Amino acid sequence: LSSLGSERGVIxxxxxxxxxxxxxxxxxxxxxxxVVVPERGAFQVLTTDAVVEEIHFDRRFxxxxxxxxxxxxxxxxxxxxxxxxxxxxxxxxxxxxSTSLADVDALLDGILEMASEARIAIAGGNLSRSPGxxxxxxxxxxxxxxxxxxxxxxGRPGDGLYVTGTIGAAAxxxxxxxxxxAAQRTDAGAMDECVRRHRRxxxxxxxxxxxxxxxxxxxxxxxxxxxxxxVRQIAEASGTGATIxxxxxxxxxxxxAWFTSQGRDPVAAAMTGGxxxxxLVAVPRKRGGRLRGVxxxxxxxxxxxxxELTSEPGIVLIRGGQVEPLPTGFxxx
Amino acid sequence: LSSLGSERGVIxxxxxxxxxxxxxxxxxxxxxxxVVVPERGAFQVLTTDAVVEEIHFDRRFxxxxxxxxxxxxxxxxxxxxxxxxxxxxxxxxxxxxSTSLADVDALLDGILEMASEARIAIAGGNLSRSPGxxxxxxxxxxxxxxxxxxxxxxGRPGDGLYVTGTIGAAAxxxxxxxxxxAAQRTDAGAMDECVRRHRRxxxxxxxxxxxxxxxxxxxxxxxxxxxxxxVRQIAEASGTGATIxxxxxxxxxxxxAWFTSQGRDPVAAAMTGGxxxxxLVAVPRKRGGRLRGVxxxxxxxxxxxxxELTSEPGIVLIRGGQVEPLPTGFxxx
Numbered sequence: 160l161s162s163l164g165s166e167r168g169v170i171x172x173x174x175x176x177x178x179x180x181x182x183x184x185x186x187x188x189x190x191x192x193x194v195v196v197p198e199r200g201a202f203q204v205l206t207t208d209a210v211v212e213e214i215h216f217d218r219r220f221x222x223x224x225x226x227x228x229x230x231x232x233x234x235x236x237x238x239x240x241x242x243x244x245x246x247x248x249x250x251x252x253x254x255x256x257s258t259s260l261a262d263v264d265a266l267l268d269g270i271l272e273m274a275s276e277a278r279i280a281i282a283g284g285n286l287s288r289s290p291g292x293x294x295x296x297x298x299x300x301x302x303x304x305x306x307x308x309x310x311x312x313x314g315r316p317g318d319g320l321y322v323t324g325t326i327g328a329a330a331x332x333x334x335x336x337x338x339x340x341a342a343q344r345t346d347a348g349a350m351d352e353c354v355r356r357h358r359r360x361x362x363x364x365x366x367x368x369x370x371x372x373x374x375x376x377x378x379x380x381x382x383x384x385x386x387x388x389x390v391r392q393i394a395e396a397s398g399t400g401a402t403i404x405x406x407x408x409x410x411x412x413x414x415x416a417w418f419t420s421q422g423r424d425p426v427a428a429a430m431t432g433g434x435x436x437x438x439l440v441a442v443p444r445k446r447g448g449r450l451r452g453v454x455x456x457x458x459x460x461x462x463x464x465x466x467e468l469t470s471e472p473g474i475v476l477i478r479g480g481q482v483e484p485l486p487t488g489f490x491x492x
Numbered sequence: 493l494s495s496l497g498s499e500r501g502v503i504x505x506x507x508x509x510x511x512x513x514x515x516x517x518x519x520x521x522x523x524x525x526x527v528v529v530p531e532r533g534a535f536q537v538l539t540t541d542a543v544v545e546e547i548h549f550d551r552r553f554x555x556x557x558x559x560x561x562x563x564x565x566x567x568x569x570x571x572x573x574x575x576x577x578x579x580x581x582x583x584x585x586x587x588x589x590s591t592s593l594a595d596v597d598a599l600l601d602g603i604l605e606m607a608s609e610a611r612i613a614i615a616g617g618n619l620s621r622s623p624g625x626x627x628x629x630x631x632x633x634x635x636x637x638x639x640x641x642x643x644x645x646x647g648r649p650g651d652g653l654y655v656t657g658t659i660g661a662a663a664x665x666x667x668x669x670x671x672x673x674a675a676q677r678t679d680a681g682a683m684d685e686c687v688r689r690h691r692r693x694x695x696x697x698x699x700x701x702x703x704x705x706x707x708x709x710x711x712x713x714x715x716x717x718x719x720x721x722x723v724r725q726i727a728e729a730s731g732t733g734a735t736i737x738x739x740x741x742x743x744x745x746x747x748x749a750w751f752t753s754q755g756r757d758p759v760a761a762a763m764t765g766g767x768x769x770x771x772l773v774a775v776p777r778k779r780g781g782r783l784r785g786v787x788x789x790x791x792x793x794x795x796x797x798x799x800e801l802t803s804e805p806g807i808v809l810i811r812g813g814q815v816e817p818l819p820t821g822f823x824x825x
Contacts, residue, residue: 185535189729190644191573191713192539194636197530202518205615206525207582207631213623240524249540251584251629282538290546291624296584298540298631303527311523380524396522 162259166286169263173284176267181280184247193282195247201302204243208233212292220336223262223293225358227269230295233383235277236362236436240381241310242371243303245277245364250284253294266295269359277364307371309379314397314441316470318377321450321462322409323363323437326386327425330432331414332357334421349413356411360436366457367438375449376440387430387485389439390466394474397441403430403466403485405478426478427486441468495592499619502596506617509600514613517580526615528580531635537576539632541566545625553669556595556626558691560602563628566716568610569695569769573714574643575704576636578610578697583617586627599628602692610697640704642712647730647774649803651710654783654795655742656696656770659719660758663765664747665690667754682746689744693769699790700771708782709773720763720818722772723799727807730774736763736799736818738811759811760819774801 163169170189180187186194197203210216210230221229231248238245250270254263274281279299332353339345347354362381370376378393386408394401410429418425440462442450454462466477476483496502503522513520519527530536543549543563554562564581571578583603587596607614612632665686672678680687695714703709711726719741727734743762751758773795775783787795799810809816 186574186641186643191570192537192576192634194535194537194574194576194641197534197536201530202527203530203536203633204525204527205580205582205631205633207584207616207618207629209584209586209618209620209629211586211620211622214621237524241519241527243525243527247538249538249631251540251542251631253542253544253627283540285540285542287542287544288547289544289625292622294586294627294629296540296542296627296629298538298582298584300536300538300633301525308519308527310519 162257163254163263169286172260173263173267176271177281178275184280184282188281188283195282198246198302200304202305202308204238204241204301204303206234206237207296207298208237209294209296211294219340220333221358223265224269226295227266228273228359230297231270231273231279232360232362233436234297234299235279235364236360236381236383238299238301239362239364239367240379240438241303242307242367242379243301244368245279245299245301247282247300248274248279249282249298251296252284253287253289255289255291255293258293303371307374309371309376311378311380311393312396314378314393314399314468315443316399316468318441318443318468319464320390320401320403320466320468321440321442321464322386323366323460323462325409325411326382326435326437327414327418327429327432328353328356328411329360329434330428331411331417335417350417353411353413353417357434360434362436363438363460366453366460369453369456370440373449373453375446375453376442378441379438382435382437382439383433385431385433386439390485391474393439393441394468397468400469400472401466401474402469403476405476407463407465409461409463431486495590496587496596502619505593506596506600509604510614511608517613517615521614521616528615531579533637534635535638535641537571537574537634537636539567539570540630541570542627542629544627552673553666554691556598557602559628560599561606561692563630564603564606564612565693565695566769567630567632568612568697569693569714569716571632571634572695572697572700573712573771574636575640575700575712576634577701578612578632578634580615580633581607581612582615582631584629585617586620586622588622588624588626591626636704640707642704642709644711644713644726645729647711647726647732647801648776649732649801651774651776651801652797653723653734653736653799653801654773654775654797655719656699656793656795658742658744659715659768659770660747660751660762660765661686661689661744662693662767663761664744664750668750683750686744686746686750690767693767695769696771696793699786699793702786702789703773706782706786708779708786709775711774712771715768715770715772716766718764718766719772723818724807726772726774727801730801733802733805734799734807735802736809738809740796740798742794742796764819
């Protein structure tokens with residue numbers, strides 16, 4: 160990478176920017192591999208997710224700092240969706256020849272900001288040239304207590320389905336950015352928060368860990384591919400049907416207004432729009448007290464009941480007294 | 493990915509090809525993240541390394557099965573270089589639009605072959621489209637006993653430097669492939685083994701784990717960026733100098749003959765050629781007995797003494813009674 164100088168120089172630059180390692184990081188970045196002390200009495204959670212230029216982000220719409228932030232956030236969201244707490248991240252950066260050291264610093268700004276918010280230590284990583292897109296591929300470890308794991312196949316008929324936060328904002332934010340780029344608008348106004356949620360997802364780390372710890376939930380997953388997809392996956396994995404009540408959905412108001420202004424059905428758009436990184440969780444009726452306990456400690460993140468798992472096999476949306484099939488899901492692929 | 497159909501379909505196809513999960517894989521691929529039981533009493537080793545089209549492989553010279561094999565092998569090599577044993581892998585695949593299901597199967601053939609040889613279980617992964625190169629980015633976990641960790645900074649003046657196997661073969665194999673593509677030759681003849689070592693590196697997993705377990709070594713790293721680079725890194729990290737004796741280097745004979753036929757210095761070419769995935773280890777004189785014990789159980793992998801760490805700060809090559817600077821290293825970047 161001629162513009163960056165040597166690989167070693169870039170790695171040294173990155174290492175110098177990492178905050179002090181926790182005591183559990185026995186061998187920090189710089190050796191063949193990292194060595195860490197596992198959390199006592201816990202199982203380990205492992206995940207990986209990549210953020211790829213042209214596929215997951217567009218440099219016109221997200222800064223490289225946003226890209227770095229997002230790459231860490233989406234992995235942390237997967238750990239939270241298991242009821243776990245993220246611990247260490249490995250960064251694999253694929254950098255095109257045009258990458259400057261300022262670009263690397265911007266990526267790191269976002270990576271370290273999200274890592275700091277979530278108390279995740281960077282354990283190691285890898286740099287490679289890319290002949291094409293810039294890629295931030297993150298692998299993450301976390302920990303979870305045995306019997307506190309939130310799989311997606313643990314739901315039972317009658318469990319209530321709850322979703323954190325609001326839905327549709329990230330998808331509306333991205334659509335607004337695309338439309339505004341065409342119209343050369345820059346002031347997002349009412350769409351400002353939607354744009355922010357596209358650029359910097361806010362994974363529900365505290366709620367996920369509490370849903371596991373309190374055993375309030377029986378099944379959980381994040382909404383990376385949209386709410387409709389998550390409902391389908393939990394129901395299919397749990398061997399149940401599901402009923403969602405459209406009137407209960409916590410649509411983001413600005414997103415709903417945007418979708419409506421574009422002649423779109425806001426319910427379908429919000430349910431199939433990806434990248435919300437909220438959590439969908441199944442909660443048995445008798446664990447409602449535990450759920451209220453999680454809600455009280457969620458620091459303002461709402462948990463909204465949107466329907467339930469059913470013994471009948473269909474997966475349906477109830478809207479205005481009518482039964483509809485669930486809107487067809489979004490796919491990153 | 494129109495040629496592949498849906499992301500979910502490809503993921504299901506991959507999951508069906510995975511062998512039965514070990515009991516320690518509590519939540520297998522298919523959920524938000526994997527959950528595993530850590531090895532009791534052990535620390536955990538974490539690493540990541542990517543194999544990128546056009547940068548690390550050329551489809552004219554390696555099959556996709558070779559690419560998959562190599563992606564797992566190079567990560568396992570990093571774990572072995574810490575004295576650890578690899579356990580789980582996460583696969584992040586970036587697939588260009590032209591990818592077919594047969595391509596995915598070929599990648600998996602190689603991935604699963606190396607994983608099976610090394611008893612590594614695929615814990616999870618991620619699929620993404622790629623607007624450019626095909627990328628196999630692997631993150632790997634392993635385990636190592638406390639006080640058995642082979643860092644690169646543990647060497648002391650007087651420690652002998654030993655290298656496994658032979659050097660130069662992978663670099664010579666790649667050079668032969670490039671030259672032969674130009675000349676439209678296909679029969680590698682005497683270069684067959686060099687070509688194989690470029691395509692399918694053979695990480696020294698057993699020797700690495702034994703060097704850690706027996707505490708024969710004080711410092712270790714793999715030769716992914718060439719022997720000269722590894723000597724420099726161990727010496728710099730350990731705060732020592734190093735002397736390498738050119739006459740002791742275990743040059744691969746076919747590689748040496750190839751470099752000579754090309755008018756190159758075979759010692760410099762073999763020392764700076766990357767991708768050998770042998771191990772360089774520093775061994776104190778009084779631990780020679782332990783090293784011989786490792787050698788006896790190495791199943792024929794030679795361990796060759798090539799020089800030593802020194803209290804004088806220089807890093808030098810002795811050749812024909814003359815002292816030279818070490819050849820300048822290879823960089824993947």
